[in-house]
Amino acid sequence: MMPLKKQSVLMHVLAVIFIHTVMAEDNQYFFQLTHNADYSLDSDKLLESFYQPIKFSKVGFSTFLKEEFNRPEYATDFIPHNLDIHVEQFLRWCNQSKQGIMHAHASFRLFTNKVKAAPYMTITPVIGITQRLPDLVQEYFVDVPVSVFAKLKKLIKRILFTAFNAHFDYFKAEPNKFLDTLANDIVEEIKSSELVQDQIDKEQLRSTLVRFLDTSIAKIVWSPLDQTDIWESFKELSHHLATLKNHEIITEDDLDDLLTTLTQRFVYFLELTGSDLSPDTLLTIETDLFSDNLTINQLPEQEEYITPKREHILKAIKTTQAKIMARSQGIITEIIPID
Structure with missing residues (x-):
């Protein structure tokens, strides 16, 4: 019978071999998802x-x-490879047919729920739709024209004049009750005005749009075969997200949330298959992370003591570089503890 210590060592070696076999199969499947799907689409x-x-x-x-x-x-x-195609068609139809902001809201909801059913998202269609969003939804986020405020002022003035003209004696006798009633009347009139409803619709659309983007970004996968193109796509999507903020389609908080999702997804990719990237690719990413022009470096974190997005990626790169170096020296980096 084999001694217990030798049995433990053998089991450990077999376990490590099994892990590498499974990881290799997972990586191969990952490559197939991101590179071979187009072939199946064309043939079906x-x-x-x-x-x-x-x-x-x-x-x-x-x-x-x-x-x-x-x-x-x-x-x-x-959807994983062509999300932008039908989303753009829906939004252009909303614009051309003058369907209004709520139809755009419904379109984003429709495709957000479909993205939830997708097993993954490639980054190209996410970049595509994000890049075109200013053209597709900008009209819903334009500033309220001065004429609308003038109408609102006229409305309030009319309510005040009518109330004081008809109930001035009541105002003198019960000023607090009169003003409470008057304030309620003004609020109800404003709530039913187009100005307020338009603002509510705008914020609802913004929220739905951000949820659509966040859901899509949270499912992005990259293939290590693309090497530096992976990082370029990360930067490109970051840039287009910032453009949405510059057009006041999303807020600064929205941008921070979306960049956080993108950063965490990229870190996950590095942890999963980063060791298949070349040292030159990792060095390029590491160097870029210190650039002031990088979008994730231009936005302050939500709180002072929160770890910057750059640091999360740097940590993942350092870990990946260590794994690559260890592998080159024949050292197995995935270890299972032995009881």
């Missing part, structure tokens, strides 16, 4: 039908939902 007639433009008639829209949108393949195979 069903998925090719998803590329057809949506017909925004009553019949065309219902047909799209029933025959394309509701199919499992739409979420698993089409």
Whole structure:
């Protein structure tokens, strides 16, 4: 019978070999997800039908939902690589047909829920739709024209004049009660005015848009085969997110939240398959992280003592570099503790 100590060592070695085998299979599957999916899309007639433009008639829209949108393949195979195609079509239809802000809100909700069903997202369509959002939704976030405030002023003036003219004696007798009633009347009138409703609709759309982006970013995957293009795509998406803030489509807090999601997703990628990146790629990323032009370096953290986004990526890079060096020297970096 084999001594207990030798059994433990053998079990440890077998466990390590098993881990590397599983990781290799996982990485291979990861590569297939990000590189081979286009081939399957081109070869599958069903998925090719998803590329057809949506017909925004009553019949065309219902047909799209029933025959394309509701199919499992739409979420698993089409959306991860082509999210921007139909989102853009929906938003352009909202603009051209003057459907209004709530239809844009409904469009973002529709595709947010579909992204939740997708197993992953490639970054290219996320970049694509983010880049085009200013053109697609800017009109919903324009400043309120001065004429609207003038109308609101006129409305309040009319309410005040009517109340004092009709109930001045009541005002002198019960000023507090009179003013309470008057204040309530003004609030109710303002709540029902177009100005307030437009602002409510705008904030609702902003919230839905941010949720759509955050859900999409949280599912992004990269392939190590792309090397420095991975980092370039990270920077490009960061830039387009900042552009949304510059257009006042999202707030600074929204931008910080989205960049945090993107950063954490990139860190996860480095932890998962970063050791398959070349040393030159890692060095390029590390050098860039100290650039003042990098979007994540231009936005202050929510609180003073919160670890900056750059530091999270730097830590992951250092760990990855150590793994690569250890691997080059024949050292196994994934260790299972032995009881």
